[in-house]
Amino acid sequence: MHVFGVRINSQISPISLGRKRKSMTDLAAVAGESSPIMASNTVRVAAAQMTSINDLAANFATCSRLVKEAASAGAKLLCFPESFSFVGAKDGESVKIAEPLDGPIMQRYCSLARESSIWLSLGGFQERGSDDEHLCNTHVIVDDTGKIRSSYRKIHLFDVDVPGGRVYKESSFTEAGKDVVAVDSPIGRLGLTVCYDLRFPELYQLLRFQHEAQVLLVPSAFTKVTGEAHWEILLRARAIETQCYVIAAAQAGNHNDKRESYGDTLIIDPWGTIVGRLPGRLSTGIAIADIDLSLIDSVRKKMPIAEQRKPWDFWKASSL
Numbered sequence: 001m002h003v004f005g006v007r008i009n010s011q012i013s014p015i016s017l018g019r020k021r022k023s024m025t026d027l028a029a030v031a032g033e034s035s036p037i038m039a040s041n042t043v044r045v046a047a048a049q050m051t052s053i054n055d056l057a058a059n060f061a062t063c064s065r066l067v068k069e070a071a072s073a074g075a076k077l078l079c080f081p082e083s084f085s086f087v088g089a090k091d092g093e094s095v096k097i098a099e100p101l102d103g104p105i106m107q108r109y110c111s112l113a114r115e116s117s118i119w120l121s122l123g124g125f126q127e128r129g130s131d132d133e134h135l136c137n138t139h140v141i142v143d144d145t146g147k148i149r150s151s152y153r154k155i156h157l158f159d160v161d162v163p164g165g166r167v168y169k170e171s172s173f174t175e176a177g178k179d180v181v182a183v184d185s186p187i188g189r190l191g192l193t194v195c196y197d198l199r200f201p202e203l204y205q206l207l208r209f210q211h212e213a214q215v216l217l218v219p220s221a222f223t224k225v226t227g228e229a230h231w232e233i234l235l236r237a238r239a240i241e242t243q244c245y246v247i248a249a250a251q252a253g254n255h256n257d258k259r260e261s262y263g264d265t266l267i268i269d270p271w272g273t274i275v276g277r278l279p280g281r282l283s284t285g286i287a288i289a290d291i292d293l294s295l296i297d298s299v300r301k302k303m304p305i306a307e308q309r310k311p312w313d314f315w316k317a318s319s320l
């Protein structure tokens, strides 16, 4: 189904069917509710896909257009990919444009949120680091009044020799974060991560089981090679094993001569079903899905892994 040039995926997890039907009946009794599509407990979210370049103004113009599209589609939160505001073409470019969170670049994005009354997930912002040679790869949550609610600094840095691709050394210009961050929002409790973090499931386990996250955000700029091999599988695994929604906004296409991202922005429900998608060949746009918080509850109730899992102490004792 397409609405406002936007893709709405109609797949529903089998576990949600009974519940959905009930909410629709409930909904019919609620006077003033206009949309029969939206069950009473759902909130609409959007995830953006784009091809950011080394031009702050051009990327801001794209983001601004996508914010308006998401707001008019009724989304309460729009998630942008890693490096939404800037992708450098040469070494050192990203560090040069890095700014603190109260600097002019982030403040313009805060104004966008306020003007369209929408929450934004601004993943992978180049935040100025503690010296001139380093930045922090920071995921910022801004509310619908333009206020920064929370920020998370990417913990796992992409120092990898991609088979058949380039060698990456993100730690040469990036300071790693140390703190696990979750924050409440109108679409539930958000767990904040960035890109390469996706390969380290302990972080997601902590977000679900210690920080009570309901929706995990994974703004990314995956390489073409690793994206083809691992992207969807890792994201669906994180959704299934944490019983959380996963929203993964992705960079897509050619940023410059040297750099290409995989794309395939995905929204996945806590049963592992893909409920929103923007394939990599569609370089710029938004995917939309309705988050059903009652689905999280029903999946967790029927398959109670929170009670069945072994605490860290169990594993420590059994490996002595």
Ligand SMILES: O=C(O)CNC(=O)[C@H](CS)NC(=O)CCC(=O)C(=O)O
Pocket (backbone or CB within 6 Å): 082, 083, 086, 087, 088, 094, 124, 158, 168, 170, 195, 196, 199, 221, 222, 223, 226, 227
């Ligand atoms: O450098 C920038 O401009 C922004 N940062 C990134 O693009 C980062 C670090 S180079 N990329 C990833 O983490 C890709 C992970 C990935 O592709 C995988 O895990 O397979």
